[in-house]
Amino acid sequence: MSESVTNWAGNVVFGARKLHRPTSVDELRSLVAGGGPLRVLGSGHSFNRMADTTGDLISLASLPRVVTVAPDRKSVRVDGGIRYGELAVQLDSLGLALHNTASLPHISVAGAVATATHGSGVRNANLATVVSGLELIDGSGRLVTVDRDNPDLSGLVVGLGAVGVVTALTLDVVPTFPLRQYVYDNVPRVAIEAHLSEMLADGYSVSLFTDWTGLDANMAWLKRTEPMSGEWFGAHPADGPRHPVPGMPAQNSTDQSGEPGPWHTRLPHFRMEFTPSAGAELQSEYHVAATDALSAIDAVASIRAQVASVLQVCEIRAIAADDLWLSPNYQRDSIALHFTWIADTEAVLPVVAEVERVLAPLNPRPHWGKVFTMAPSTIRSAYPRFDDFQALVRRYDPAGALRNEWLDAILGP
């Protein structure tokens, strides 16, 4: 490829022979009809080689934007290249909202859904769960439409880019709603041990942040409908705005004043017009059953010096269970332990393996879009419907046009 294309983090240089930016679904269809190998690139915010290919890399960013609200105002149809930041502003102006967002609005809807991207909230399932319909070009170049009446949908939604090129998605929406955001400093370890479930349920969306240099959490971020004041489980209100990553500028973060604002200005931690997170980083994340949350925290605490040596920040979030076959939250109310590492693959990978070793008894499911070293066979065994997903991939992409090395390893024989 004459143009060197990397993922957002810069740790993956794509090996594609060409990057295509089709401007219409017809142009896209003729690219796919070429037979591959090909992969779709969303906004490139994943940290592993899942979007890589030795063939054609296709960005949908230049497709015409589509935001069509259904007459009953309960769903919206969007194109396969739109980002949450663009969609959120349009939805809000129409008096509508998504149920949740990730920490950043910069990512594409199709790419986020393909990896089961999530926010936080004990009653909030991941972002893929609001997909009620998909339009995709399968591996044979056929344009296929699938809705909730079709049992395939639960397998296709978190599709890892393996079942087709998603050209449009229909998403459930709700009336717009205001939220307030509050940040608290120094959440004592004893309070976490005694009250973790209450803490994570004490808001629409709650995150705990720690750098693992100590056992207390450095901060709690609460996104709530109700106002709050005073101490929170022994933690004190922050004396000014914060960034989740120590040392980074607070202006990159969303409003934390406790003033109510539209959902999309409070649910993400980061503002669209600034670089999210640290910028120079790698990320890993593991989902365990919510009932194992304290065991998972203890497990990471047991190696915290090693973790802290390559860590920028760790975030703990809650995600409600769902029925999507490849969702890390499949039939399991979950707690996710997310790690923002320094941008040094060689130094980080041994620590990632250590985290996986201590979490192994808890049957962790790694975030599909982040750095992990778990054996594919172990990952497959954590998903009761993995065999069905393999069969779906064979049906939607019989000739393997969408396959790459990463997928071959994950899908197995």
Ligand SMILES: Cc1cc2nc3c(=O)[nH]c(=O)nc-3n(C[C@H](O)[C@H](O)[C@H](O)COP(=O)(O)OP(=O)(O)OC[C@H]3O[C@@H](n4cnc5c(N)ncnc54)[C@H](O)[C@@H]3O)c2cc1C
């Ligand atoms: C700073 C930062 C913060 C993050 N915060 C969160 C967070 O809060 N919660 C969370 O869960 N994750 C988070 N992530 C991870 C991120 O949400 C996922 O990696 C997500 O997949 C990124 O979407 P993308 O559009 O960049 O996908 P890409 O990385 O471009 O692609 C991901 C996969 O989706 C496939 N794909 C993309 N578009 C299509 C399409 N149209 N049709 C078929 N397949 C497609 C690709 O082929 C690839 O396999 C974060 C990442 C970063 C960099």
